[in-house]
Amino acid sequence: MKLLVHLHVYYHDQVGYFAEKLRNISGCEWSLFVTMSTPDAGSESVLRSVKPDVVFIRTANVGYDIWPFISVMKSVRLEDYDLVMKLHTKGPSSIAIHHVRLDGYGWRNALTEALLKDEGRFHRILSTFRDRLSTGLLCSDIFLMLPLPWTDEDSLALDKELSRIGLDVRDRHFCVGTMFIARTSCYRFLQEADITEDMFPKEQISHSGGTMAHVYERILSMAPSAYGFRARGLVTRPAVSAWLFTDRSFSALFKNIFSINREGYDRHKVLRVAGLKFRLK
Structure with a gap:
């Protein structure tokens, strides 16, 4: 299997953390695409030590990490890859989800370690995609949840955009925090549909506000169901x-x-x- 890894870097002081996690990728061919709004020689050096042929792409921090991911998906030949892993730096925060309290970098760490805790974890993920052909997306089970019907990005705005791009999703579970690994074939719609940079906000809003970035946070996780696949949660704790x-x-x-x-x-x-x-x- 061949894997495309996309890492969006906004906080350069977290590059070392992600570099160590990326070292757990083995047992498959893989490419690393890194998007960042401002170039940083230190960050580039650290990431080259992990993957010498890493591809760096300068992109505005539009729509948080969402538009950078979409732009990478639009720029590659999806048929060259079997899987795509989406990662991004994430600032400290306090969140309670499913009665689990996460402070500081707990949210970031739980999302990342579900995918790249160690080599054994990563190898089991590869085996899941090989052996369970119905699996389209994997992420931390703590953050796999259904939308809240009273927010715009979970209801009217989401329904309107799904209809516009012609994506018929059957399962609306999504990954809160948008770090996952999925089959690349689930993202053909990103190349086919009219999805452009100017749809996404340039200002940074910490919490859900019905922006197109929040809508696509949901759509990216829901997309596998439109292609007949399932999203599954990985045991994190x-x-x-x-x-x-x-x-x-x-x-x-x-x-x-x-x-x-x-x-x-x-x-x-x-x-x-x-x-x-x-x-x-």
């Missing part, structure tokens, strides 16, 4: 993974017993009772 499995199993069971959600392009309310579905006004 065993205790948390066990809790997530139990919680999701019971949530799926009780959803059909009783739930009220918004569905469809017009986000109409739907009541489910004992397996029956009723549209609410």
Whole structure:
């Protein structure tokens, strides 16, 4: 299998961390594409020590790490690669997700280590793609979640853009934080659809605000389902993974017993009772 790795560098002081993680890639042919808004000789030297033939691309930090990834996908022959891994530097933050509290660089580290904790982890990922042909995308199970129906980037804006580019997604789970490994064939639409740099914000907004960057954060993870593949979560912390499995199993069971959600392009309310579905006004 041949892998394309895209790393977007905004925080140059994190390059050493990612260089060490990239050293865990082995057992396959791979190429490294690094996008950055400002060139930095130190960063380039560190990354060349890992991958001498690394390709550096200068790009504006438009749409955070989203447009840089799309621009790389548009610039390569996707058929030359089987898999693509998306990585990016990420500032410290505090987040609570699935009852897991992550402070400092915890969010970045959990996303990255799910993919590149060590060589064994990476080799198991390759085996998953070889042996489980239905798998289209893998990321940390902590951050694989469904959209929140009350935010614009999770509902109206998302539905509108999916319709515009003609992407029929069947599963709306997405990776919160957008670090994943996926089959490159799932991103043909990035080359075929009218997706341009000027669609994405140049200003940096730390949290969701309905921008096109946030919409495509979701679309990039949902895309495999449009091509008949599944997104799967990688065990990041065993205790948390066990809790997530139990919680999701019971949530799926009780959803059909009783739930009220918004569905469809017009986000109409739907009541489910004992397996029956009723549209609410």
